Amino acid sequence: MSRMWNPMLETMDRADLRALQVDRFREQVRHAYDHSPFYRRKLDAAGIDPDGIQTFEDVRAVPTTKKGELREAQGGEPFPYGDLLAASPEGVTEYHQTSGTTGEPVRQADSWSDWEWWGDCWATVLWAQGIRPDDRVFFPFSYNVFVAFWAAHYACERIGAEVVPGGNLSSAQRVRKMREIDVTAFASTPTYALRLAEVAREEGFEPTDFAVDTVVCAGEPGASVPGTKARIEEAWGADVYDHAGATEAGAWGFSCDGESVGLHLNEAQFLIEVLDEDGEPVDPGETGEIVITPLNRTAQPYIRFELRDEIGLREGAAVCDCGRTFRFAEGGVLGRLDDLTKVNGVLLAPTAIEDAVRSYDGVSDEYEVIIDDHEEKPDLDVVTVVAEENPETDVSADEASEELRKTLKQTTSITCRIDVVPYESLERPELKADRLDDRRENHV
Structure with missing residues (x-):
């Protein structure tokens, strides 16, 4: 059984992958220009002809999108998405929103094809981290209006794994349920993975005696922070993996079962630029801010969105022994630029x-x-x-x-x-x- 969800895309020759990214970026900009009043206005102001985008230099001429612009656009009509929407209201099947920790939440519309894309992105993550059809995967919290674990739940179903939701249970009840039905994997923040282990001990259990062999972490950098990763591994006696994503972007980064510590960038589904303070691409070994474009998202597209996450890049055959050709964020997300x-x-x-x-x-x-x-x-x-x-x-x-x-x-x-x-x-x-x-x- 392959280690990869889509071996063709995940091992694609770098030159072919970059050409694919430019083609998909051009199509995404064209779609946004034709269907989103917000992006038509923005691109016209910058003098951008979508069909003229042929190289990465052309990509960098396209203006970036800031979160403040999204909030401003959604403050207008038509409610609730303002003029960001690039689909008819009838075409929207999913509503989610950001957490609002840095301001007003951004509302996110997705079509069914977008949701299928979300599932594929998350399936790429989970398959790389060892989730298979014979797994029983536990989600120990309420999903609410936040997208990440709705999408992960759907991806587990696509893989064929059994999904166990644990939303309205207390931490103690969750631990007992995990023990009772022999959960083999669970997804949570690093903070809550450690908390569940603590609760298990309070309930008289030893977490390493559970059937859990995989912990999928998201929402915080901890699973790529060596000290935190080691604590979770020791607490559960399990393999611990990291994931990075955002409501505005998708599941863009993931660790794998290889030896390297950090995140593969899912370059088949995203055009991910890592830029310095002057907006120029950083070299391998340097750090910079992620500017990201989801390449297959249509209802509410994002063109060169400033994610405000900082990563350091590695690339080349020596990046990871798993065989993927995607660039690699060594050490995962190094931090939120807003948190520095x-x-x-x-x-x-x-x-x-x-x-x-x-x-x-x-x-x-x-x-x-x-x-x-x-x-x-x-x-x-x-x-x-x-x-x-x-x-x-x-x-x-x-x-x-x-x-x-x-x-x-x-x-x-x-x-x-x-x-x-x-x-x-x-x-x-x-x-x-x-x-x-x-x-x-x-x-x-």
Whole structure:
């Protein structure tokens, strides 16, 4: 049985793949121009003729799309999608929306053909991560209006795997259900994967005794953060995989069963550019922002959408031993550009703190980061990392504090205050965790 959902596309010669991307990009721009008033206006203002797009240089002449533009467009008529829609209202079969954590949610319309495309993108992810027809896959939360795990659910059905929804159950009930019916795989955020393991132990179970052999993570970078990935693997005795996607884009990145740590970019379904601050493509080994175009999405297309995710690129035959020719984001999503913050002139990435905390077994899984003004020197910032004691070790709070302080200084160049508190002092998130609390009065 092949390791790939679509071997032809996933191993395509790079030159052929790039030619396919340009052709599909041109078709997508033409469709958006012909059917979306928003994009006709935007492309006309930039002097873009869709049929003139023949090379990657032509692609970069097309203006990017920012999330703020989407919100502004949807604030107008016709409700609820404004003039973004590139299909008739009768052609829309799926409604979803973004979480709204950075502003008003963006409403997302998809047609049935779009939904089939979503399923294919997610099937590519899940097949690469070992999900097969004989798996029993558990989804331990309510899907609500958010697209990701609706699409993953549908992809499991396309693969032929058995799907077990766990929406209205408590965490304890979910753990017992997983144990009762021998779930072999589950999908969740990294935060909740660790929380479920903790709840299992509270219920008197050892997670490594479950039938779970695959954990599919999404929604946070953790499964590509070495310290977090190792904790989930150890907790469940299972293989842990990462996925990256967005409501506006789709399931664009996935880890596989190969040896490399990071994400394959699904270049058969997306044109993914990685650009520097000047909008120029970065070289392999450099990092940049993702600008993404879904290549087979019609009801509400996105042309060169600024995703605000940062990745570092690798490409070539040595990228991964799985055989895929897609470019590779080493280390997965390095962070949200909106989440990066300067502390005393030093750029701080939350994932750097996550890896340091999770790589040290002297503290438990939960932590939070507080950034505040210095009490006596308001022009200076103070970073406090609050972590919990690990009841499974005999490491003292003082010893843990000193070890984390040294590690964080080495990895972030920032001297942090460390506050190690008793186990179970911190809140247990049930989905995503917002661990950064920036309290600075004059922070921009």
